[in-house]
Amino acid sequence: MKRDPVILIVVAMVVSIMLVFGIQKARHGSPNAGSAKLLNQPAPDFSLASLDGKTLKLSDYRGKAVLLNFWATWCEPCKVEMPWFVDLQKKYGPQGLQVLGVAMDDAPVKDIADFAQKMNVNYPIVIGKEEVGTQYGGVQYLPSTFYISRDGKIIDRVFGLVSRSEIEVNVQKALGTQVATK
Amino acid sequence: MKIGLLVAAVLGAALGVLAQESPGNQRPSVIMQPTEIIPISRGHSGTVELMFRVPSGFHINSNLPHQEYLKKTELKLDAPTDILVRKVRYPDGEDRSFPFAPDEKINVYSGDFTITVEVRPLKTVLPTKYAVHGYLNYQACDNAACYPPRKLPVTFEVRVTKSASENKHRNTPQSPHVHG
Incomplete structure (x- = not known):
């Protein structure tokens, strides 16, 4: 059987394009299928202690667009994002953005607070618990970021470090959503 | 033939990119290579080499990260x-x-690495086989994400033997003197 070389090349290119698109999907998808079913669903509420000992609830931010970032002090890529979040909080805070960091760390709270201070973090950080990670589909690697609309729904989630511009696009998307009217 | 090679190259390149860029598609589990039972004379020190392998595409921090x-x-x-x-x-x-911190140097292990353990059975220990258990604590990352710290169970065995001097002593011939 004689194979047409043009067909072979076309098939190879189609497969390659599918693989490359798969990469992008993997950034937004998850190895833990649990988080996939959270998309466009209400973000699971939680109540966690902040670095200054107060208790913060996610639902306290209803009406704001929330960038929920799971991170840890031992995570180098997370450190790269933090100054971007600081800038985005400054830039979009007045429009209703709230960045919220969840430290999935076993370090003492003081060490987390010192780290956050060193990074000039201007947004609240809460001390994460495994069950909260589980609520979010099992946060199996960091950074993991969820974008929550003003009406409390998860509109996107990104695993691993992505570019600042990609983060900003997601922030704008979260801000652009309107509060559901009853 | 040339076409086949071209097709393979295109697919290979795409798969390569996929393997490197997609975080979390694998679980970065460090594995320990099988270790032989090391004979060590009691009262003396012996060296055990523990060989580990970090899966391709991942790294773990060294024992002395900067x-x-x-x-x-x-x-x-x-x-x-x-x-x-x-x-x-x-x-x-x-x-x-x-790529996540191009201006920063991170001290890491990747691929194969060996940790050496110096073991010394006391002189009084019974000569037999002993198992030493423990954990390798590590924390892995790839080019875009980091994974929670993990503990790899580690086990190796040493066979404690009598020392050469003990054996020599035992084999010392009896005195030829006859006590009468």
Whole structure:
């Protein structure tokens, strides 16, 4: 059987394009299928202690667009994002953005607070618990970021470090959503 | 033939990109290579080499990461009574930059690395086989994400033997003198 070389090349290119698109999907998808079913669903509420000992609830931010970032002090890529979040909080805070960091760390709270201070973090950080990670589909690697609309729904989630511009696009998307009217 | 090679190259390149860029598609589990039972004379020190492998595409922090907040790779051993773990020697890590922090050097292990353990059974220990158990604590990352710290169970065995001097002593011939 004689194979047409043009067909072979076309098939190879189609497969390659599918693989490359798969990469992008993997950034937004998850190895833990649990988080996939959270998309466009209400973000699971939680109540966690902040670095200054107060208790913060996610639902306290209803009406704001929330960038929920799971991170840890031992995570180098997370450190790269933090100054971007600081800038985005400054830039979009007045429009209703709230960045919220969840430290999935076993370090003492003081060490987390010192780290956050060193990074000039201007947004609240809460001390994460495994069950909260589980609520979010099992946060199996960091950074993991969820974008929550003003009406409390998860509109996107990104695993691993992505570019600042990609983060900003997601922030704008979260801000652009309107509060559901009853 | 040329067409086939071209097709393979295109597919290979795409798969290569996919393997490197897609975080979390694999679980970065460090594995320990099988270790032989090491014979050590009681009362003397012996060296055990523990060989580990970090899966391709991942790295773990070395035992001496430059950044204080990074989790270092550390071997924690719980040896039986009378078997002393005197020293654990870690290999030097490799200073590498990663796409997430191109201006920063991180001291890491990747691929294969060996940790050397110096073991010394006390003179009084019974000559037989002993198992030493423990954990390798490590924390892995790839080019875009980091994974929670993990503990790899580590086990190796040593066969404690009588020392050469003890054997020599035992084989010393009896005195030819006849006591009458």
